[in-house]
Amino acid sequence: MHYSDPAFFALRRKAEKLLPKVALALLGTSAALALLTPSAHSQTVTRPITVTGKAETDSITVPDAGEARRRIENTAGGVDIVPADEVRDGRANTVKDVLDFVPGVFAQPKYGQEDSRLSIRGSGLSRSFHLRGTRILRDGVPITDADGAGDTMEIDPLAVDYTEIYKGANALQYGASLLGGAVNFVSPTGRSQPGFLLRQELGSFDSLRSQFGAGGAQGNFDYYVTPTYSHSSGYRDHTDQDYTRLNGNVGYRFGDGAETRFYLSAANINQKIPNSVTKSQALASPSWTSPQSFSGNTKRNIEAIRAASKTTFLTDSGEATVGFFAASKTLFHPLSSPGFSTVVDNEEVNGGGFARWTGDTQVAGHRNEMTLGLNYFTGNNHAKSFTNVGGARGSLTADADQTSDTLEVYGENAFYVVPDVALIAGLQGTMARRELDDNFLSNGNQSFERGYNSVNPKFGTRWDFAPHMQAFVNYSWSSEPPPFSELGTTATTTALEQQESRTLELGSRGRHGDLAWDAAIYRAWLHNELQTIQPATGQAVQQNVDNTIHQGIELGGDWVFARNLAATDDSTTLRLAYTYSDFFFDGHPTYGNNDIPGAPRHYLRAELRYAHASGWYAGPNVEWVPQGYYVDNANTLKTDPYLLLGAKAGYDFGNGLKLFLDGRNLLDKTFISNASTTTSATASSALFNPGDGRAVFVGAEYRW
Template sequence: MQTKPIPFLAVRRRAETLMPRLALLLLGTSAILSLLAPPARSQTAIPPVTVTADRAEPAGAMTVPDAEDARTRIEKTAGGVDIVPAEEMRDGRASTVKDVLDYVPGVFAQSKYGQEDSRLSIRGSGLSRSFHLRGTRILRDGVPITDADGAGDTMEIDPLAVDYTEVYKGANALQYGASLLGGAVNFVSPTGRSQPGFLLRQEFGSFDTLRSQFGAGGAIDNFDYYVTPTYSHSSGFRDHTDQDYTRLNGNVGYRFGDGAETRFFLSAANINQKIPNSLTRSQALASPSWTTPQSFTGNTKRNIEAIRGASKTTFLTDSGEISVGFFAASKTLFHPLSSPSFSTVVDNEEINGGGFGRWTGETELAGHRNEMALGINYFTGVNQARSYTNAGGSRGSLTADADQISNTFEIYGENAFYVIPEVALIAGLQGTMAQRELQDKFLSNGNQSFDRGYNSINPKIGTRWDFAPRQQAFVNLSWSAEPPPFSELGTTATTTALEQQEARTLEIGARGRGSDLAWDAAVYRAWLQNELQTIQPASGAAVQQNVDGTIHQGIELGGDWVFGRDLAATGDNAMLRLAYTYSDFYFDGHPTYGNNDIPGAPKHYLRAALRYSHASGWYAGPNVEWVPRGYYVDNANSAKTPAYALLGARAGYDFGNGLTLFVDGRNLLDRTYISNVGTTTTANANSTLYNPGDGRAVYFGAELHW
């Protein structure tokens, strides 16, 4: 029997009351901060960005640096980082986080089915999570998308509404105060200054795929704006994977003279996604498009409604650059689940919010150049988490009701002292105070309330050597800590006693950029204590545990090489793009699993693309995704996925008048493979851990700028 729907819970009512007040607070605070900015400088024009003057006024938006300025800043990091410009993925299908991050070494991003629930792991972060993500902070324009407890989704991110993406691996995400094994990924929005004019884009193709985008941006005196709504539909490769996504992203900026700028961001998403169950290995390989009957009888799906607002103000002083901001978000999740052994409806209403401040400056210390950064973050959130029995995809009887309250305070600082102009010694320190409190309101099965606190201090030391123009070598040693989110803490006495995951990581690498070659290489080793591991038994719900003494180590190689110019005509070229990741994650003398591999990721993962570009505007070339050895799905190392190699190809034409056309072929040989897995202690033939990847698909698109 279905209980009475509750469309406006207390959290939602609080959100509706809070959001207008918060908007007024953001506006007023930003205006006050802007008034505190120093008097306008004497220059009459905005000078260009230079690599030697961090406080130079950017030609574009101050609050959202353009991609080149962002690259100059990020390459000051003594560690693994990357920038992915939008044009690298807009020449083909661009619908998932995997499409964005495919060619970033060290990142393992795989879609579970369609756009829904993309898996994201950096250097083995959240490795056992086949749903949602943890261990990596997801941001938009420097504002967290991940929830206050550290868990999150990538579904709210629309790749078509991104100008470029910053990837900070591990403790190299200190720029945003994050100290996590996976680091941070920051998706940066276009502004009216970086993307003026209008845009129309249309994609269509296999599995009834249809994606539409409109964009408009411009600058009027001190104001600029950008707005882009998008719509996406697909029937999906697998049965019961229909999806409809409607998203809106936009921002408005105002420049106060030439020394300060305020920007307001708004994003909204309405996501309706039917989801299939995971399969056994034999089912997944024999009938990859199939799903279990329970997916239909339980009407399994994942529907999200989300709205997020943020404000960021940046202003320049004689001592450096200051950025402050606030954000608030409201999200509802309706998530029926059903399998042969598990059936429930997850029904959440959530509010997250917080603020941040950051100062960067450059001084002279003992006659040497010295760069400094200081910052604070505060995140808070309340999730009204209810569960019901699954009555054909609707709410049955109530089985759980709790408020999940998260508070996280971070303070951090970093200093780079240049012993000589080409060599910087870098030291950083980050401190975290985190609280996880659960207030149980469903007491018929006992009071499961708890209140846990997690504190950590995480140092970082390193050096960066600029041994040639745009070429660097680096080494760093860093500490990180990850408090468990509520999805790990659960409500049992065992899970609520979970300790935070801690790691110590040593990293050595180098990178460089020239006219024909850009390359990036890093080697790292991380020693983990209390690694958080989610285990999916052969039957029943997932359980969580700490695993003591594990090792994550690997090699990351990436680059672009233009190896031929003027091959068949003046102005043409051929380019090879490569991203290779070697991941060696294992237990270190575990009493049960010895030195077994930690399940969930391949040891070798290669993405490569070859492209020929003609001066007249057309381009074409093949690409490959290769996992030469399958990877284990259980701690006992008794079952693994098969190896696979996928062949793709892209081609397109740029008419030179703002119109471009493309065709993007995926898995052209129609190989059956496993794209995503759950993990368990010991797998058997009946373990439903496997999710097949999409079969052969071809997508067409057109994009018009004017």
């Protein structure tokens, strides 16, 4: 059935009317199973989700990285996990440093830590600022705003124990049904990282980064806290930055079957930002920015504070988690470019709650895993705009309250027809509301309210065909209501439908001896894809694109070879992540089957590392984009291909002290790291942001 068929829309409307009944049915099923099914541990089962009671050294609310990997590999689809050790062995400054070796993920910063593009399987691809289409979570609590938009600036890679990546509808564990899925950054606790930590990084562009950490457990209590500070003058002109962030949590165990954890994070971010430039300017003078960046004092300053709590209860047949969160953020954001100059001044609050039950039971003598959950997010953004007078507020030009509410109900069931084969079915329903109340009436009342409902099923199977080896296939629906950044701020620009997609995915992951792999191939059929187009001059405009295709191949893994080459217990490891992305219009009346702009067709990260038994390691790494990608729907202008060479080296003294040396773009290649998209580009289109030149960073970390 094609998305344009009337029967498709009739079927979807019928499904959406069933959403309230679906919610009640899922909650009722959850209660019935919890009360009536026998204990999973009274039966012979394999790979149970949970057990009643945990060791005193373990956290109940936050599984360690090993347990998290075992859980995430129950997913019949593309998932990954990145332990902190894979990030902290070099400079850990942006989400790109965390996610660069995850196939299917394209993370590219414009400059420094600010405004990184994060796209998974082409999600939010047209967005060159902030992100959408992927839910960002911290300890299972959303960082993205209630309307689905967000950024990664509040995420501190040094304050993360491990990172979970759920691609597409595989993020159903957190209720997300988005093209990009979800990324969950998990904090250390006093049980996972007891003791003290000092870390210092220094390097190119006057970069300085400091971290202190302290954690411990005493009886039922544990705590972890880590403040960090970073400064850089930046590679490009007008990119000075100062980041001060604090992350911490306190946990309390009620015996061996329940635990509550409270989280608090705060950030003070001061980031100067340069304007995008033309391709020729970016490649000829990569450190240059336009004079408007200085005259308009363009920057992005954020003050944010976030509090959350969650409680996990263990039972004989599973675990239940409930939680709440609240966040407040102010944004002062002067912008100035040819034809457009304003000061964005926002005061935003977000909050909500969630509940999730995961059970491992027996049904008709077969193992059965079930997840049921409920999310509610709400937020209000008091959005004001002023004329930009040298980076200060001039006259008021807009004043509105943007209110978002989202209710999600979801469930997933894995039934084991035989011990190694699970049939999986899931269902997610969303009711979302977007309301704008216009407080600036001199240009008319632009208030509006829009509602978006959807029901998204998922079907799949997972086959554990050998120890530590799996194959999977799934077919899923997803939907994405437009955030306010797409809806705009006038009643005449709100005629956007939600983005809808169906995705078929199959793949395999596993480890055999010294070889580990993670492979997936997918094809997604999109309807009403949200596109934000940035004209050569003027403000961004939004549109739906009727039918598009996103398809690709994701290959990741590592191979340990040449053991005992120069000494006992030494090894050489080849690690790589390759992403093939083929995104295109499907019979568009203007663009035909043109490529959708914004991402390279091929993207490769690879590293070769030698590790000596005495504690030192060294090796080169590469980032390779062999073909440039289009920046416009008309497919008239491309970025250039590039190959970047880097290297890392370090030494672990074995007494808590570690040193590292991290060299990037060692051949000082000029390249485009980030580009905006538009309808039709020319040589004079200011869409490009050059990447950093040669840089070297050194660091020391001491734990005791």
